[in-house]
Amino acid sequence: MNTENLISFDNVTVSFWQNNMGVHSIKDLVSHRKNPFTNKTILKNISFNVKRGECMGILGRNGSGKSTLLRTIAGLIKPQEGTMTINGTFAPILAIGAGLELELSGYENMNLLLSLYGKSRKDTNAIQSIVEFSELSDEVLRMPTKRYSSGMLARLAFSISVANDSDILIIDEILAVGDQGFQVKCMEKIYQVKAEGKTILFVSHFPDDVVKICDTAILLENGVISHRGEAKIICEQYKSLF
């Protein structure tokens, strides 16, 4: 088995400018009493490796930095300190409906996201696989996505993401919305992707799902990796947080 590191993080720190402006902004701004921005550290000294074909779960409370970590891995956020190496391509991050343009129809969204992902517009195979996987009817796909239910949005978003032939699949809390049939289908797809030897990063608030899918896991607490190791053990740690 190929054991090269697909993702490796070494002491990565991510911080953002945070807007300090409140109701008294103009006054504070003019009197120079307050800098309008402060630097807030979101992730501190993050180090981990993910091997090719590995499936890593990311657990943590709300606001512990999970989404920021995923965005850093996907290259959307540049870290201030530390080194990160990524050897692979990504499917778009699967947050619920993120990246979908609500005024556009399902088909228009597919075309847009596939092109943004760098696929040719004439790639009818990709479109077909999205339509088949999402199980949404032609009529629904012609509607603007603003009229979709959250479950339908999740179906479309998930189907578009898995249609991309990428090395790393990032799943951000998506399985909570779809109906049972679709959840089962998603899990099957994830197992299939895993069996193909692809790498998966899986964020979820359901430790049972994480144990089922992931080999390893990390637990984030206030932007720091507090525990790292085998998925089963980390999930127990996560449960003990509450």
Add this chain to the structure above:
Amino acid sequence: MQNITRIYALSKRNVILRYKNSLVGFFWGFFKPLLYLLILIVVFSQVSNIDNFVLYATSGLVFWFYFANVTNQSIASIISSAGIIKSLNIPVLFFPLSETLSELFNLMLTLVVFSIVMHWFGMVYSWKLLLVIPAAFLFSFFTLGITLILCSLNVFFRDIGILWTTMQPALFYLTPIAYPESIITNHYAFVVKFNPIYYFIKLARGLIYSPDLPSLALWMHCALIASVSFVFGYFIFNKLKNQFISAI
């Protein structure tokens, strides 16, 4: 090549979104300056003593609307694409750039339609009309520079967008579009001289309205303003772009 596909897809999205649920759709690019022209004719044509007021005003208006549309559409382009920016790794520059390109396409169509209509209003067809194309490209670089500054600052201070739309009429009336340059007294001439848009409008007018070619000095002037604006805008945008994701 992949990036061209992406910019094309974004530009197409902009056009679809802008004219969704609109009856005449893309033709607003043409109707908007036309309606404005009617207003200007009613208000100004009796006051000013310009020969062929319609052609004089149109040559400036078409370019002015290009500038106004690009800045107004792009100013929120980063904020409104938050969903895509947070889930796909594509250069943020593509968002204002695609807005500029879809408006540039709109401008080209508008120019074609106007060049047919304006023939009745005494526009003379000659080879120098083709020079409008390089002039439009220079103007695009200028506009893109301003746009990059506005849209990146607007991410952090949403006041910029509101301020810009409010101040736009002032900028419009500070530019000699609806009135002749000659009515500005020497005392206030500096206001016009410091207005970068004035030079581009003068260039467009030289090509479309007046019989003489615009001077080489004017071309150089415009090229200089365009490059300063673009380089400066690009610099600011690049400085701030890594912080966008946390603010949108």
